Amino acid sequence: MDGLSIRDLRVVFDGFVAVGGVDLDVSPGDVRFLIGPNGAGKTTLVDAVTGLVKASGSVRFGERELLGTEVHRIARLGVGRTFQTAAVFENLTVLQNLDIAAGTGRGAWTMIRRRRGIPENVQEALETIGLTGQLDQAAGTLAHGQKQWLEIGMLLVQDAKLLLLDEPVAGMSHDERDATGELIGKVSRDRTVVVIEHDMDFLRRFAQTVTVLHAGRVLSEGTVAQVQADPKVQEVYMGTKEA
Amino acid sequence: MTVVASQLFTGISIGAVLLLIALGLALTFGQMGVINMAHGEFIMAGAYTTFVLQSAITDAGVSLLVAIPVAFAVAGAMGVLLEFLLIRRLYARPLDTLLVTWGVSLLLQQLARDIFGAPNVQTRAPEVLTGNTRIAGDLTMANNRLFILGLVVLAVAALTVALRLTSFGRRIRAVVQNRDLAAVSGVPTARIDRLTFFIGSGLAGIAGVALTLLGPIGPTMGTNIIIDAFLVVVVGGIGHLRGSVIVAFVLGVLQSSVEYLTTLSVAKVAVFVAIVAFLQWRPQGAFTLRTRSLA
Numbered sequence: 049m050d051g052l053s054i055r056d057l058r059v060v061f062d063g064f065v066a067v068g069g070v071d072l073d074v075s076p077g078d079v080r081f082l083i084g085p086n087g088a089g090k091t092t093l094v095d096a097v098t099g100l101v102k103a104s105g106s107v108r109f110g111e112r113e114l115l116g117t118e119v120h121r122i123a124r125l126g127v128g129r130t131f132q133t134a135a136v137f138e139n140l141t142v143l144q145n146l147d148i149a150a151g152t153g154r155g156a157w158t159m160i161r162r163r164r165g166i167p168e169n170v171q172e173a174l175e176t177i178g179l180t181g182q183l184d185q186a187a188g189t190l191a192h193g194q195k196q197w198l199e200i201g202m203l204l205v206q207d208a209k210l211l212l213l214d215e216p217v218a219g220m221s222h223d224e225r226d227a228t229g230e231l232i233g234k235v236s237r238d239r240t241v242v243v244i245e246h247d248m249d250f251l252r253r254f255a256q257t258v259t260v261l262h263a264g265r266v267l268s269e270g271t272v273a274q275v276q277a278d279p280k281v282q283e284v285y286m287g288t289k290e291a
Numbered sequence: 292m293t294v295v296a297s298q299l300f301t302g303i304s305i306g307a308v309l310l311l312i313a314l315g316l317a318l319t320f321g322q323m324g325v326i327n328m329a330h331g332e333f334i335m336a337g338a339y340t341t342f343v344l345q346s347a348i349t350d351a352g353v354s355l356l357v358a359i360p361v362a363f364a365v366a367g368a369m370g371v372l373l374e375f376l377l378i379r380r381l382y383a384r385p386l387d388t389l390l391v392t393w394g395v396s397l398l399l400q401q402l403a404r405d406i407f408g409a410p411n412v413q414t415r416a417p418e419v420l421t422g423n424t425r426i427a428g429d430l431t432m433a434n435n436r437l438f439i440l441g442l443v444v445l446a447v448a449a450l451t452v453a454l455r456l457t458s459f460g461r462r463i464r465a466v467v468q469n470r471d472l473a474a475v476s477g478v479p480t481a482r483i484d485r486l487t488f489f490i491g492s493g494l495a496g497i498a499g500v501a502l503t504l505l506g507p508i509g510p511t512m513g514t515n516i517i518i519d520a521f522l523v524v525v526v527g528g529i530g531h532l533r534g535s536v537i538v539a540f541v542l543g544v545l546q547s548s549v550e551y552l553t554t555l556s557v558a559k560v561a562v563f564v565a566i567v568a569f570l571q572w573r574p575q576g577a578f579t580l581r582t583r584s585l586a
Contacts, residue, residue: 118481119471120474120480123474123477124477128475129475135469135472136472137465139468140465140468144461148465148478149477
């Protein structure tokens with residue numbers, strides 16, 4: 049298992065500093081929650097780690113430097129992410145979505161065989177995310193919560209070792225949140241997980257460690273209790289009930 | 292009755308060529324959100340390829356058959372070159388790409404004039420394709436149009452197989468739907484872009500071969516037909532290949548029947564009016580996919 053190590057990460061959009069020198073270490077097997085007010089740079093940080101935006105500094109996953117690596121190569125190194133908007137391939141079926149995530153190493157012209165069965169890892173992921181019954185349904189017609197689970201399922205078949213989840217329980221019901229929290233706990237046994245989340249109740253129950261970002265910088269870091277007791281965090285969150 | 296059937300057939304064969312062009316456009320537009328104004332010049336390249344091959348191989352039949360794959364490769368290579376040199380650098384800047392590819396289009400037309408001269412040239416059709424085939428009673432169909440129809444059916448079938456049954460095709464569809472998600476799922480998007488551009492442009496080349504059977508070859512032949520192809524893509528619903536298929540045939544039949552009853556100009560006007568009216572009613576095109584996406 050590998051950990052994530054970020055040094056002096058900077059992302060600038062047309063003069064606007066979205067991430068301004070972040071140092072962050074996530075040890076192997078950790079479940080790290082990233083929190084912070086809107087515009088703190090949480091999603092941009094994940095975008096930078098996965099190569100979707102240009103950044104300076106250093107991002108290491110295990111021994112490998114990720115900055116400057118092509119997006120699909122970063123994915124093949126075992127870094128997987130989900131998007132805030134529950135992004136799945138809407139026109140493809142659940143199975144086809146998983147197939148794309150699973151088939152990263154395949155040659156471009158490999159014919160898709162009429163398979164008798166579904167590959168073991170895909171079947172396993174389907175059971176884990178509870179979508180076995182929706183196999184041939186277009187992913188676009190799934191309920192919001194199911195799409196978010198399908199995203200996680202895609203990371204599982206992709207064999208991601210570092211999971212970056214951007215608001216995985218946004219818009220979910222209470223029961224769905226619990227199920228997602230348990231799912232995160234289960235997958236973190238042999239993976240490193242970073243979760244961006246606003247829901248403080250969810251954070252208290254499922255976070256191992258927390259990093260608070262504010263205005264593109266790390267404001268505080270530690271266990272849930274440590275972070276909540278930090279006066280700087282209370283100041284930033286003043287006026288919001290959550291902290 | 293015979294007149295109706297033969298007009299229908301003429302319309303369908305025009306629609307078939309339109310379809311080939313529109314499918315290429317729809318592919319590259321869907322893939323990269325790029326409106327490639329030089330797509331018409333890939334048609335011209337395919338047509339001139341046929342012309343050059345016929346001067347090299349004197350047998351009209353053989354040269355036509357050889358021209359199909361060669362034109363596909365020539366137009367495809369031009370498309371890849373355009374993607375690699377220019378379009379790649381202009382992602383997410385649709386207006387700039389429009390202007391740049393229009394410039395490339397003018398450049399290619401002038402290049403054709405310099406190489407082949409401004410006047411139109413003509414290929415000889417192989418003898419088998421000059422006659423008519425009697426279908427039933429008085430009803431005959433021109434062999435060249437039958438050949439075109441067969442060619443398009445084959446090309447569309449091959450494209451469908453490539454898109455539906457290969458993992459490459461599935462990746463194209465993945466990139467079309469969500470580029471970022473495809474990339475973070477491990478799909479090499481840059482390579483997929485180039486391959487898509489090759490296939491889309493190559494289809495225009497094949498359309499160029501087909502057009503040599505219907506009329507003269509000239510530097511502006513692409514521009515003349517590309518507008519109709521754009522209309523097919525827009526009306527068919529962007530990114531929906533099935534929509535393009537249906538709309539291409541409807542447009543072809545509509546145009547050839549109105550043209551038969553009146554004149555070419557009236558037919559053009561009538562088709563345009565019909566399309567404007569249709570888009571007022573359904574601005575999203577004929578076919579759309581309903582999803583529960585929040586985005």
